Amino acid sequence: MKKRILYSAFLCLLALCMLVSCTETPAETSSEAASEASSEASSAAESSVIESSEESSEPPREVSMSYEIPNNYNDKYSDTFGVEDFVEMEIKSSNNTYAITYYYPDGGSYRTHLVKKRWGVWMLGAMEHRDAKGKTVQMSSSSTDYEWVSACGKTTNTITFRGGNHGDYATSDWNAEDSSKSNDRLLDMTFYDAKTGEKVEIEEGATVKVNGLRVVIHTNIYDGEYNEDNVLICTEKLYLFNGEDVFVQSELFLAQDTYFKITYSCMFPVAKSYGNYILFHNDDGTTTLVKTPLTGKSNYGSNFSNHHKSTKVTLFGEKAPGHRMTVQIYNPEDMFCQSQQYTMLWDMNPSSNKLYFSSFTNSKATKIEKGTVWTYCSSWSFSYDPDATLPDDSEVDEMLGF
Numbered sequence: 001m002k003k004r005i006l007y008s009a010f011l012c013l014l015a016l017c018m019l020v021s022c023t024e025t026p027a028e029t030s031s032e033a034a035s036e037a038s039s040e041a042s043s044a045a046e047s048s049v050i051e052s053s054e055e056s057s058e059p060p061r062e063v064s065m066s067y068e069i070p071n072n073y074n075d076k077y078s079d080t081f082g083v084e085d086f087v088e089m090e091i092k093s094s095n096n097t098y099a100i101t102y103y104y105p106d107g108g109s110y111r112t113h114l115v116k117k118r119w120g121v122w123m124l125g126a127m128e129h130r131d132a133k134g135k136t137v138q139m140s141s142s143s144t145d146y147e148w149v150s151a152c153g154k155t156t157n158t159i160t161f162r163g164g165n166h167g168d169y170a171t172s173d174w175n176a177e178d179s180s181k182s183n184d185r186l187l188d189m190t191f192y193d194a195k196t197g198e199k200v201e202i203e204e205g206a207t208v209k210v211n212g213l214r215v216v217i218h219t220n221i222y223d224g225e226y227n228e229d230n231v232l233i234c235t236e237k238l239y240l241f242n243g244e245d246v247f248v249q250s251e252l253f254l255a256q257d258t259y260f261k262i263t264y265s266c267m268f269p270v271a272k273s274y275g276n277y278i279l280f281h282n283d284d285g286t287t288t289l290v291k292t293p294l295t296g297k298s299n300y301g302s303n304f305s306n307h308h309k310s311t312k313v314t315l316f317g318e319k320a321p322g323h324r325m326t327v328q329i330y331n332p333e334d335m336f337c338q339s340q341q342y343t344m345l346w347d348m349n350p351s352s353n354k355l356y357f358s359s360f361t362n363s364k365a366t367k368i369e370k371g372t373v374w375t376y377c378s379s380w381s382f383s384y385d386p387d388a389t390l391p392d393d394s395e396v397d398e399m400l401g402f
Contacts, residue, residue, distance in 0.1 A: 061253055061373075063220075067218050067236070072197040073192040073197040077214075080249050086195040086242055089209070089242070090102075091200075091210060092206070093202045093204050097116070099111055100114070100213055102243045108129070110129050111128050111130070119185070120186045121167055121185070121219055122217060123146070124246065124380075127139055129384055139271060140325075143165075144269045145164040145165050146267055147164055147266070147378075148263065148267075149165070150163055150263040151260065151261040152259060154258065156259050159259055159261055166184075183223065184219055184222075190215070191210075191213065191215055192215070193210040194242060195211035197214075212242040214238065214239065214241075215237075221234075234255055235251065235252055237251075238250075245379060247379045249375065252375075253371075254371060256370045257367060257369055259367050261364075262362045264358055265334070265336075267356050268313075268315065269352060271317070271352060272317065273294060275316065276317050276318055277289065277315065277391070278290045278314075279314040281310055281311075281312040282308065288310075288397045288398065289391065290399075290400065291393075293400075294317075295351075298348070304341075304346055305345040305347075305398055306345070308342055309343070311330070312327070312329075313326070314327075325382055327380055328379050328381070329376075330379075331377045334359075334374040336357070338361070339358050339361070340358075340360075341361075
């Protein structure tokens with residue numbers, strides 16, 4: 001009798017162990033599975049994680065300190081934006097800057113830049129138009145951010161802005177190898193001809209011609225010293241420069257559980273002279289026109305026009321209304337993740353406005369699980385109409401300023 005009881009107890013214990021091993025969550029799950037698990041009961045979450053891992057054909061991603069660099073772009077990457085026609089571009093390398101120029105048939109040009117920050121990361125820079133008579137209009141400069149920046153950290157106590165121009169916490173004695181002075185670190189950068197996909201080498205001081213330019217950049221975002229244990233986010237950025245258009249696709253892979261507050265997934269800094277009119281193309285088919293003064297004073301705590309559910313915005317100004325920049329995002333599900341502000345304009349200082357597409361909020365920190373992947377897709381497209389005129393004030397829906 002005792003033997004039978006002991007045998008039955010052994011079978012129950014064995015069954016319990018098998019049940020636990022079958023329902024154990026993998027160390028890394030997809031963002032979809034993580035989202036489902038947080039919104040349903042535990043039993044349903046367990047089944048969704050198991051189903052997700054069974055369907056996935058790829059192994060779990062790990063933190064990477066190096067990436068495979070193909071000789072041909074098309075061997076590894078695809079074109080998210082569906083661009084098929086590429087125009088001739090001239091690339092010149094000089095003084096930690098790549099000037100990327102498209103020439104119009106009349107001799108005018110449109111130029112964008114990739115600039116190297118002092119902590120080694122390359123980012124989008126100034127965008128400028130030069131007409132056939134040599135008049136140059138620089139709508140935006142290289143001094144601030146176009147691409148994403150996140151307030152994030154390993155814990156709620158270490159949250160600070162990371163990425164973009166906030167990658168650098170430099171002082172006058174800055175040293176690139178000092179991990180206390182920077183949290184955004186370059187791993188590699190590679191250039192490709194967009195039409196052929198072939199790798200392109202651009203030496204310092206050289207000028208190279210391509211048919212559209214693709215650039216691949218990998219970086220890691222750290223919280224602490226430069227080692228794998230402190231990597232928060234692994235990023236892969238795919239750029240396409242083509243004529244008057246700049247496209248960027250950024251894949252952000254969370255290497256560990258990370259706490260987030262306000263995040264800006266796309267931005268455009270614009271001189272007020274060329275961007276004090278902001279036209280929001282709302283997702284419901286309507287438009288909202290906001291106007292700011294040409295001059296003002298700095299205010300870093302208010303003077304916002306926000307809560308616009310717009311994935312496309314056009315900016316132009318009083319000084320040269322024919323110069324227009326349309327900024328667009330293509331993956332709002334990721335780029336507006338838990339947003340409280342959506343698309344917003346900041347009348348920031350006497351000379352500049354800044355457009356933001358936002359996610360999360362400053363009111364509380366949100367924990368996002370390791371293994372989550374976001375994709376940010378954006379474009380900045382310039383157009384020029386010398387006959388363009390300004391709208392009447394009766395067409396303005398909102399006025400900012402003091």
